[in-house]
Amino acid sequence: MLVIFLAGLACLLLAGMSALVIGKRLRLATWVAVVGVIAGSTLSLVAALQILLGQPAVSARFTWSMPLGNLVIGIDGLSAFFLLPISALSALGAIYGTGYFASHGTSKSSGLPWACYLGLVASMAVVVTAQNALLFILAWETMTLASFFLVIFEHRKTAVRQAGWIYLVATHCGTAFLLVMFLLLGKHAGSLDFDQLAAATPLTGQLAGLLFVFAVIGFGTKAGFIPLHVWLPEAHPVAPSHVSALMSGVMIKTGIYGLIRTLGFLGAPEAWWGILLLGIGLSSGILGVLFALAQHDLKRLLAYHSVENIGIITLGLGAGVLGVALDSAPLAVLGFAGCLWHVLNHALFKGLLFLAAGSVIHATGSAEIDRSGGLSKTMPWTATCFLVGALAISGLPPLNGFASEFLIYYSSLAADLRSTVLDNTLLVIIMGGLALIGGLAAACFTKAFGMVFLGLPRDRLPGVPHEAPFSMLAPMGVLAVSCLAVGLLAPLLLNVLALPVLVCVGGTIEMVSLTLGIVRQPLAAITVTSAVLLSLIGALLFWRQRMLARRVVNSAVTWDCGYDRPSARMQYSGSSFAAPLIKLFGFVLGSRTEYSPITGLFPAASHLATHTPDLYQERLYRPLFMSIARLLKQVRRLQHGKLQVYVLYIVISLLALLLWEMR
Amino acid sequence: MKMLLESLLLALILSNLVLLGSTRVRNYVKVIALQGFILGLLTLLLHLGALSIHTLLLSGGSILLKSLVFPWLLIRAIREADVHASVEPFVGYNASLIIGVLLLPFCFWLASRLPAQLMPTMASSLPIALFTMASGLFLIVARKKALTQVVGYLVLENGIYVSALALVGEIPWIVELGVLLDIFVAVFVMGIALYQINREFDHIYTDQLSSLKG
Numbered sequence: 001m002l003v004i005f006l007a008g009l010a011c012l013l014l015a016g017m018s019a020l021v022i023g024k025r026l027r028l029a030t031w032v033a034v035v036g037v038i039a040g041s042t043l044s045l046v047a048a049l050q051i052l053l054g055q056p057a058v059s060a061r062f063t064w065s066m067p068l069g070n071l072v073i074g075i076d077g078l079s080a081f082f083l084l085p086i087s088a089l090s091a092l093g094a095i096y097g098t099g100y101f102a103s104h105g106t107s108k109s110s111g112l113p114w115a116c117y118l119g120l121v122a123s124m125a126v127v128v129t130a131q132n133a134l135l136f137i138l139a140w141e142t143m144t145l146a147s148f149f150l151v152i153f154e155h156r157k158t159a160v161r162q163a164g165w166i167y168l169v170a171t172h173c174g175t176a177f178l179l180v181m182f183l184l185l186g187k188h189a190g191s192l193d194f195d196q197l198a199a200a201t202p203l204t205g206q207l208a209g210l211l212f213v214f215a216v217i218g219f220g221t222k223a224g225f226i227p228l229h230v231w232l233p234e235a236h237p238v239a240p241s242h243v244s245a246l247m248s249g250v251m252i253k254t255g256i257y258g259l260i261r262t263l264g265f266l267g268a269p270e271a272w273w274g275i276l277l278l279g280i281g282l283s284s285g286i287l288g289v290l291f292a293l294a295q296h297d298l299k300r301l302l303a304y305h306s307v308e309n310i311g312i313i314t315l316g317l318g319a320g321v322l323g324v325a326l327d328s329a330p331l332a333v334l335g336f337a338g339c340l341w342h343v344l345n346h347a348l349f350k351g352l353l354f355l356a357a358g359s360v361i362h363a364t365g366s367a368e369i370d371r372s373g374g375l376s377k378t379m380p381w382t383a384t385c386f387l388v389g390a391l392a393i394s395g396l397p398p399l400n401g402f403a404s405e406f407l408i409y410y411s412s413l414a415a416d417l418r419s420t421v422l423d424n425t426l427l428v429i430i431m432g433g434l435a436l437i438g439g440l441a442a443a444c445f446t447k448a449f450g451m452v453f454l455g456l457p458r459d460r461l462p463g464v465p466h467e468a469p470f471s472m473l474a475p476m477g478v479l480a481v482s483c484l485a486v487g488l489l490a491p492l493l494l495n496v497l498a499l500p501v502l503v504c505v506g507g508t509i510e511m512v513s514l515t516l517g518i519v520r521q522p523l524a525a526i527t528v529t530s531a532v533l534l535s536l537i538g539a540l541l542f543w544r545q546r547m548l549a550r551r552v553v554n555s556a557v558t559w560d561c562g563y564d565r566p567s568a569r570m571q572y573s574g575s576s577f578a579a580p581l582i583k584l585f586g587f588v589l590g591s592r593t594e595y596s597p598i599t600g601l602f603p604a605a606s607h608l609a610t611h612t613p614d615l616y617q618e619r620l621y622r623p624l625f626m627s628i629a630r631l632l633k634q635v636r637r638l639q640h641g642k643l644q645v646y647v648l649y650i651v652i653s654l655l656a657l658l659l660w661e662m663r
Numbered sequence: 664m665k666m667l668l669e670s671l672l673l674a675l676i677l678s679n680l681v682l683l684g685s686t687r688v689r690n691y692v693k694v695i696a697l698q699g700f701i702l703g704l705l706t707l708l709l710h711l712g713a714l715s716i717h718t719l720l721l722s723g724g725s726i727l728l729k730s731l732v733f734p735w736l737l738i739r740a741i742r743e744a745d746v747h748a749s750v751e752p753f754v755g756y757n758a759s760l761i762i763g764v765l766l767l768p769f770c771f772w773l774a775s776r777l778p779a780q781l782m783p784t785m786a787s788s789l790p791i792a793l794f795t796m797a798s799g800l801f802l803i804v805a806r807k808k809a810l811t812q813v814v815g816y817l818v819l820e821n822g823i824y825v826s827a828l829a830l831v832g833e834i835p836w837i838v839e840l841g842v843l844l845d846i847f848v849a850v851f852v853m854g855i856a857l858y859q860i861n862r863e864f865d866h867i868y869t870d871q872l873s874s875l876k877g
Contacts, residue, residue, distance in 0.1 A: 643812070644753065648804045662776050 008043030016118030023111015033114035041087035048083035077499030085347030092475035174221025223255030236303035241358020274322030285311025294612035334411030342404035365462030390445035403490035699729025795822030
């Protein structure tokens, strides 16, 4: 098993190196890279599936010259589960990207971007299989750097470089916390191997709590917890679309993986850990979707939805941790199961949505929602795929997004807590929060799909809309079908979750399977009902088409506002659609409106513009970093470029040390 | 024998003071040559009892390199880069001399406090080694030209060499060869760098390198 996985890893690395070497020959490099990704992903997918279907967990131990532990790499239930989206989405993204790096490149070589892509895939695979903290951190940083270079792919643009810097700084601040956390853990356990960390004597309550907070900050920066999310809405829009799909679909989930893995080292969780995670999940979910509603850029909107979905995943995680802490098996098992399953589902539908958004941008040359429109006529397949993704992300049955959210709902319904008021309030908050998030997400995707694909084009766009080529449509099709399939087969697929959940909650596999079983019947009922409803609607549509086939069909303007000659600019716009909700939540969004009011009977030209900057970046990080920069400017006086004085610094410090030693 | 040793060490101190007070770049090169010669003699003198091929080679090589090759390289660099004769100090000559005179007792005090196991034959040389290092560092810090910094670096190395003699007596010769090669390369590279800096900027004032920083 492990051999298969390692062979896949070797495939990825080898193909990456080769692509780098032969980068000048664009087509060959692309072929080598894509074949490498597909081979590597297939191999690791096979290895992961074997583990998930019941083979025992495997690990291999090599000695290396690093201190505190060995090079340990292995696959258990949790790793295998995270390998699924990583493998699937990276292969599909690579196929999608075949045309991208060659046509959009600013340099002559497509070797470097491909090498980074393969490096990103390989490092993500190592992150979820590393069983030594040092190896984990190395893979983690490789992942960061590879994705950074992919984000700044179009580095000639100032905005892209700016976004790249924000990403790099944010993620390194997070890694600093991780380093401290792992060092403290390693010092306590005497080794950095994960099995030693897990087997070490339990930490004291305060230290465990501190380490937990460090883990939340460190991993949360990568995952995009509010208020650590600032890099997401900057980096995702500027990266190539299949890279955004990979980063948003799976890379940010490595943060969730790390958090779950770390929970295993901290001993028995306390209730406040779960409550903290629930709070983070709620705020990320609600604020994420609200900010998404207020965006005008399609990819930025999707980036905020990643924050929202990370919020949902964290809600599940919080429920699971709370369940373990309060000793409630249904809450723990179903919470973790919902969390993990939403990780997979989000990878599928968010990958799909980013790829579809990429097709739109590829075709029209613009990501601005309020300028586009009517694309469903020119790009029917892309529109269908986007619609499937939009339905899934809004959590509507029978698609996959519903299934995982239903698990989280059900975890709080089925929780058998010894009814203290606070605990039950928490459960209600989980359900209420999820419902609010789901409703707002549906509103947001009504806006996105309606404005981009329905109606008429609102503005003259840089490109002529046309359907995407097959290499871009095929991955989207696969993802759309998987969204539907995973949703419809959800009751049957529950068993796959048993092993990964077992890693999270402990106990026996029978107990976990049994607890997972209680959700099967209600889930099946809803799925079947909605599937029947869906096929009924399909049948009706088909019937309508049959009926209309023999008659003359006229098309007319839907609604012309009473104008004699309506223009496309008079259509309902995305901003106006979202305005009531934005106004309602204005106190948390801080949207700005520029408006020159219409006065007089014969008014001059007027304009209206709304802008919703990220509140945390504007109010928290910008002032913070500005004041740090001001402070550090004082230090620059020391660095003035005079060689003699630099040597003087060295002499003085050496002398001071010598005198200190001779005290 | 002891007499000879001590007069050599005394010559080293005086040469350092000459460096600190000297106003001409060419004087620097001469003093460097002299110091290299003194060091070679010192090595030879210490092993007079048990003379071996390796000692001979080492002291010969040291004299050859430090008192002939380096000065020749430096003189060449002065000629090619058309270096102005003055050393152009940040700290004046008289002040430099006074600082040197103050450094000397400080180094003696420092050496007395250092918990070092000294070779009996070279017990008195540790403070002088320290003083040589201090003078080298002072030259690097207090003189403007890149060339004077090369000289300061060489003096610093000489100090380290003497302190090694004082502390260990006999350094494994592979280490000594390594150090010699190191200095040789350093001087060589600095010579080239000097020439290039001069060609690009028409002077070799290191304080103006600061205009390069971002």
